[in-house]
Amino acid sequence: MNTHAKPSKLIKGATGDWEIVVGMEIHAQVNSRSKLFSGASTAFGGDPNSHVSLVDAAMPGMLPVINEECVKQAVRTGLGLKARINNRSTFDRKNYFYPDLPQGYQISQFKSPIVGEGEVIVDVSPTEQITVGIERLHLEQDAGKSLHDQSPTDSFVDLNRSGVALMEIVSKPDIRSAEEARAYVTKLRTILRYIGSCDGDMEKGNLRADVNVSVRRPGDGLGTRCEIKNVNSIRFIGQAVETEARRQIAILEDGGSINQETRLFDPARGETRAMRSKEEAHDYRYFPDPDLLPLEFDQAFVDALAAGLPELPDAKKARFMRDYGLPAYDAGVLVADRETADYYEAAVRHGGATRDAKIVANWVTGDIAAYANSIGVGVAQTHITPAQIAGIVDLIVDGSISGKIAKDLLAIIIAEDKSGDPRAIVEARGMKQVTDTGAIEAAVVAIIEANPDKVAQARAKPTMLGWFVGQVMKQTGGKANPQAVNDLLKSKLGI
Amino acid sequence: MTDPTRLTLAEARDALRARKLSAGELTRAHLGAVEKARALNAYIVETPEKALAMAEASDARLARGEAGPLEGLPIGVKDLYATEGVHTQACSHILDGFKPRYESTVTSQLWRDGAVMLGKLNMDEFAMGSANETSYYGPVASPWLPPNRDADWARAALADPGKKGLLTPGGSSGGSASAVAAHLCLAATASDTGGSIRQPAAFTGTVGIKPTYGRCSRWGMVAFASSLDQAGPIARTTRDCAIMLGSMAGHDPRDATSVDAPVPDYEAAVGRSIKGLRIGIPREYRIDGMPAEIEALWSRGVEWLRAAGAEIVDISLPHTRHALPAYYIVAPAEASSNLARYDGVRYGLRVPGRDIADMYEQTRRAGFGAEVRRRVMIGTYVLSAGYYDAYYVRAQKIRTLIKQDFEKVYADGVDAILTPATPSAAFGIGEKGSADPVEMYLNDVFTVTVNMAGLPGIAVPAGLSGDGLPLGLQIIGRPFGEETLFSVAEVIEQSAGRSPLPARWW
Secondary structure (H helix, E strand, O other), rough: OOOOOOOOOOOOEEEEEEEEEEEEEEEHHHHHHHEOOOOOOOOOOOOOHHHHHHOOOOOOOOOOOOHHHHHHHHHHHHHHHOOOOOOOEEOEEEEEOOOOOOOOOOOOOOOOEEEEOOOEEEEEEOOOOEEEEEEEEHHHHHHHHEEOOOOOOOOEEEOOOOOOOOEEEEEEOOEEEHHHHHHHHHHHHHHHHHOOOOOOOOOOOOEEEEEEEEEOOOOOOOOOEEEEEOOOHHHHHHHHHHHHHHHHHHHOOOOOOOEEEEEEEEEEOOOOEEEEEEEEEEEEOOOOOOOOEEEOOOOHHHHHHHHHHOOOOHHHHEEEEEEEOOOOHHHHHHEEEEHHHHHHHHHHHHHHHHOOOOHHHHHHHHHHHHHHHHOOOHHHHOOOOOHHHHHHHHHHHHHOOOOHHHHHHHHHHHHOOOOHHHHHHHHHOOOEEEEHHHHHHHHHHHHHHHHHHHHHHHHHHHHHHHHHHHHHHOOOOOOHHHHHHHHHHHHHHHO | OOOHOOOOOHHHHHHHHHOOHHHHHHHHHHHHHHHHOOOOOOOOEOOOOOOOOOHHHHHHHHHHHOOOOOOOOOEEEEEEEEOOOOOOOOOOHHHHHOOOOOOHHHHHHHHOOEEEEEEEEOOOHHHHOOOOOOOHHHHHHHHOOOOOOOHHHHHHHHHHHOOOOOOOOOOHHHHHHHHHHHHOOOEEEEEEEOOHHHHHHHHHOOOEOOOOOOOOOOOOOOOOOOOOEEEEEOOHHHHHHHHHHHHEEEEOOOOOOOOOOOOHHHHHOOOOOOOOOEEEEEEEEEEEEOOHHHHHHHHHHHHHHOOOOOEEEOOOOOOOOHHHHHHHHHHHHHHHHHHHHHHOOOOOOOOOOOHHHHHHHOOOOOOOOOOHHHHHHHHHHHHHHOOOHHHHHHHHHHHHHHHHHHHHHHHOOEEEEEEEOOOOOOOEEOOOOOOHHHHHHHHHOOOOOOOOHHHOOEEEEEOHHHHHOOOEEEEEEHHHHHHHHHHHHHHHHHHHOOOOOOOOOO
């Protein structure tokens, strides 16, 4: 845990500075075809109660059997979090009554989770990196859903989600601001998506966060925390932290004290509201589930999963920096999404050649990303292929087109000739840069001769050169190589 | 053949194979007996159409020479087992009207092997009880007449739903034991969490085995206490139990606690010599106040085994006296959680309420009987924050110590252990536990250790009490030592001489 408060993170209160302390429990739906303890489908969007087995509905005499794929996903995730994998873990029952909890208990891992301590390295900004400790990761069942809007008198229950596997990933209280909280969840989601253990779709509720917030004077021990339940977007996580911290500071500065309680974040009103206090908290009566044996596997099982893991974001970032000479920030932006990173690499290495990786990075994170963003997709989902990017960059590098023409070329690829080969487009449309010094020289001479007054001015004030460059470019339809134009003008004008 | 219901399961099997008898005849004879015995209240549901259809199919297979191990043999099924399309309520009102769309693994294996289903048998509600008095469907009467009572008196007593003064067949598998003893089936499925097979078997002069935990699948059995529940048969002879268990046992991937070990030919173990086996006699089972006739029975058992060539050794199982209290923490704890699913939301009884919490409360108040409510409350209490360590955790530690007691004895070369099955013969219905439930719980004193340790145990009739009521001995085995149990039980059965079961008076 970070023990020294960073001045930049502190919040100014009326009576002095405060430090925010945040820890998070992320519930990530495990990517698997069937549920944690039954063979029912986990597909999203089926008719109510269409993906429900006898086990999920808790029919009498039904028994849970662990789904090995979910175990593998949890182990893979643990490896991705650089965490200790527990070769023996146990399942416990968390007992409470609720209509969408058919068994009357949730099967979870209370005492011995499958994954122990780990860490996540988080880029908070281009210049700041923090490490957030992972306390544990455990497997548990999701509940069903109560539907209160189907009838004026009754509530209905949809058990499609009942029994779907969740990974609860518990962080240490290492987060110190709303910004860090957002960055942590973003990074965690990136890791989960790389591994393929969770799709990270927060809109579908496949990733949700319980955010524990407390505040303290710099250097003090931990304050009393409140848990904000089920926050379902990264933006809201940031807002919830900010709002809750300010609420707590206001209470403390008024001489009050914080009640440990569970709260809800209302994004519409921008406030958190109490759900239940510690006194009203359930007694879950955890005990080991006697229907399930301890979950045990050997090191070979873990090793095989480790061997099958893809390159993870931190490693990929380091490689991009090392192999492509990218600055940390560019590399970080590229690896944030695995498909974008793959797309980028495909563009860099297209055709077996290795081209200027920095220029490719600028295009991918700049114009291509801007276009992708404008149509609401990821870079890799646009119709623009890595080969086209490679083609554009090659044309720039070999001097065939200028950077400005390259932007025109991209516009053509975006709107008109979607699958066109960049070089063919440039040829066909006569967009090629004029590098023939004879032709450029003719234009230069003509303009100098036609404007003797400007020539005199330029000789007195060399920055006037720009006016001549503009005229030459105009005359050549923008295709003249700007460097050649510059050089020729300087020699003819004698400046 | 005069009355096919008087045959043992093995005799009936052999008669069917020899085509001396048809499955249809055998089934009709049993259905007739069941009908005439309704006052005993052993069956709560009769399935004659199903039985006749199954018998017909069995006769066809017998004719084709494709008979399964239990082909055409009519049996009863404890109401704890899910039977597809047939009433399955564990004799609780809370499962009112429940007919599952699935068949338990154990019963589906019995049908696979050709057995014929006569109906569902009475039991204590959710298997919680030792006298079959907690059933929503009322108590079951034993076919054994109470001492000094004649048939006329008993018939009159039977007409009363409370069956006061008649003998209990024990519990929780009271319907199973009564039906087997009264020749209302050749054998029955039962289940045992703390003695629910062995105590009723002992009370009715029948044989019952609780196999090793994990030997039979629990899939489709209504759960009481998952870490203790185990399926097993009750039948009239050791051989019949062995035949039944052969079909009931086996690995099931749908039950994570079922064990993937081959099922031996149990019947082949019946009659096998026990010469040289080391039989342990645990001194801690000689409890205070044990009736002299139980002591005497136990000693007779020792002599029979010694005479058959077994070596008798005194052993110690020092933690025995803690087993019963620990059991009455572990079992209710698991039950309180297992029974949480009966909430009125998806199936069974629903009593409407003002809101969801009120609906839960009304439903569970109306749906559960007093004993079930008591155990749910005990279980909830011992798992609660602040009490968990003092009760549940300590009970689990005791459980480990009990297990280690047995492991130590077995490591020292003991093959099986001989004990009384119950501290007394059958008592009267309504006679025990009304003021103090612990009085009823004490019935399990010799049997719960076996469940706590996950071991196999068999109860076999060994003689009659001074009042002429059956008494049983229990043999406890090593894990998966069922064959040894069958061999030893057969020696006792042969030495004691099979006491005739009561003739029909009902």
